[in-house]
Amino acid sequence: MTDNQGMADRGIATAGVELQLGTHHFRFDCDLPQGRIIAITGPSGSGKSTFLNLLAGFESPDHGRIMLAGRDATRLPPSQRPVSLVFQDNNLFAHLDLFTNVGLGINPSLKLTADDRQRISGALARVGLAGFDRRKPGTLSGGERQRAAFARALVRDKPILLLDEPFAALDPGLRSGMAELLTALHRETGNTVLIVSHDPAEVRRLADHAVFIDGGTIRLSAPIEHFLKQDGIPALTTFLQH
Numbered sequence: 492m493t494d495n496q497g498m499a500d501r502g503i504a505t506a507g508v509e510l511q512l513g514t515h516h517f518r519f520d521c522d523l524p525q526g527r528i529i530a531i532t533g534p535s536g537s538g539k540s541t542f543l544n545l546l547a548g549f550e551s552p553d554h555g556r557i558m559l560a561g562r563d564a565t566r567l568p569p570s571q572r573p574v575s576l577v578f579q580d581n582n583l584f585a586h587l588d589l590f591t592n593v594g595l596g597i598n599p600s601l602k603l604t605a606d607d608r609q610r611i612s613g614a615l616a617r618v619g620l621a622g623f624d625r626r627k628p629g630t631l632s633g634g635e636r637q638r639a640a641f642a643r644a645l646v647r648d649k650p651i652l653l654l655d656e657p658f659a660a661l662d663p664g665l666r667s668g669m670a671e672l673l674t675a676l677h678r679e680t681g682n683t684v685l686i687v688s689h690d691p692a693e694v695r696r697l698a699d700h701a702v703f704i705d706g707g708t709i710r711l712s713a714p715i716e717h718f719l720k721q722d723g724i725p726a727l728t729t730f731l732q733h
């Protein structure tokens with residue numbers, strides 16, 4: 492096993508992480524900075540979601556080690572990892588109101604203290620959904636549902652936030668509003684944010700650091716200024732010219 496030196500202190504690091512899914516082989520080695528917004532880019536089918544699934548614990552590596560916020564998380568179940576997640580389809584439960592959906596972020600059995608209840612209302616207010624507590628997801632717009640998913644991630648109060656194309660289903664106006672909300676929340680919490688994005692403009696606008704995945708492996712991981720200037724990876728040049 493690789494030793495611990497050089498692996499991100501409080502950020503995210505993977506060392507010799509390998510996974511086979513059907514005919515696809517993945518290998519991820521990275522050392523990502525703490526407290527930054529990090530874009531995960533790459534062609535369709537390159538392995539971006541698989542990378543996030545490994546970090547979240549929805550996939551287990553065949554080999555290698557995953558460090559999250561200073562802890563070896565390789566064998567931790569998803570619920571014990573220091574991460575919260577927001578996906579494109581926001582995963583809200585249709586039959587539960589927003590207060591309950593957000594409450595699930597704190598405690599899956601919904602045994603909530605008075606303090607928890609205040610945090611839930613506070614998180615809904617923070618994303619612009621004050622007074623929406625009793626609304627069901629089906630009565631909300633796409634943007635409102637996505638903000639509710641952010642509120643649920645916020646109450647979990649974890650040092651790492653994983654976002655898998657969280658704005659993809661939104662129209663361009665809403666998308667830039669959500670990007671602003673994300674940067675504002677990031678400034679407040681100082682957490683490490685990983686965001687999968689297909690949109691070079693979004694990457695330029697949001698990211699401090701970016702990763703390019705191609706063919707199941709990380710081809711480049713660099714601060715954004717360097718990432719945007721590189722010219723040695725044709726597939727990345729193509730991505731940036733979109």
Ligand SMILES: Nc1ncnc2c1ncn2[C@@H]1O[C@H](COP(=O)(O)OP(=O)(O)OP(=O)(O)O)[C@@H](O)[C@H]1O
Nearest residue numbers: 512513514515533534535536537538539540541542
């Ligand atoms: N459980 C699985 N079994 C077999 N193949 C899988 C499995 N999960 C993912 N794959 C394959 O692995 C490849 C990478 O998938 P992944 O979803 O990580 O790509 P992605 O970069 O997120 O793609 P996109 O940008 O299109 O969402 C794809 O070809 C996918 O079909």
